Amino acid sequence: MMTDPQVVVVLESAPEFVDRYLDLAEAADGDPGAAATLTELADYVAGLVTEIENLTPLLARCLEGVESVAASSDDAAELVAWAFLDSLSPDDRRRLMERFGPRTRALLREVDPEPGSSS
Numbered sequence: 001m002m003t004d005p006q007v008v009v010v011l012e013s014a015p016e017f018v019d020r021y022l023d024l025a026e027a028a029d030g031d032p033g034a035a036a037t038l039t040e041l042a043d044y045v046a047g048l049v050t051e052i053e054n055l056t057p058l059l060a061r062c063l064e065g066v067e068s069v070a071a072s073s074d075d076a077a078e079l080v081a082w083a084f085l086d087s088l089s090p091d092d093r094r095r096l097m098e099r100f101g102p103r104t105r106a107l108l109r110e111v112d113p114e115p116g117s118s119s
Contacts, residue, residue, distance in 0.1 A: 003031055004031070004033060004034040004037075006034040006037075006038075007021070007031075007033075007034050007037045010037060010038070010041055014041070017041060017044055020040055020044055021037060021040065024036060024037065024040050059099065060099070063096070063099050063100060063101065063104070064101070066080055066084055066100075066101075066104055067100070067101030067102075067103055067104050070101070070103040070104050070107055071101070071103045077103065077107055080104065080107055081107040081108075081110055081111050082111070085104070085107060085108055085111045085112075086111050090112065093108060093111075093112060
C-alpha cells in the first residue's frame with residue numbers, strides 16, 4: 001500500500017491520530033488518500049477543541065476556589081501562596097496568570113516577583 005506523503009507527515013506529527021487513520025483505511029479497503037485523511041483529522045481536531053472548551057469551566061471553578069480560599073484570611077492566603085502557587089511550574093503560573101483572581105495574582109507576585117521572567 002502506497003501512502004500519500006502528506007498523510008505520512010500527518011501520522012508522524014500526530015501519532016495519537018494513527019488509530020483513527022487505520023479505521024479509515026480499513027473502511028476504504030486500503031489507502032483512503034490525503035483528502036479523506038485530512039477530513040478525518042479535522043473531525044479529530046474538532047473533538048480536541050471541544051475537550052478544551054469542556055475543561056475550561058472546570059479550570060475556572062478550581063481557580064475560583066483557590067481565589068475564595070486566598071481571600072478568606074491571611075493564613076489561608078499564605079497556604080495558597082506556598083502550597084498551590086509555589087507547586088505550579090513557572091510556565092503554568094504564567095499561562096494561568098490571566099485566569100487568577102485579584103488576590104491570587106497579588107500572592108503570585110509575592111511568590112514570583114517577575115512571573116514569566118524565567119521563560
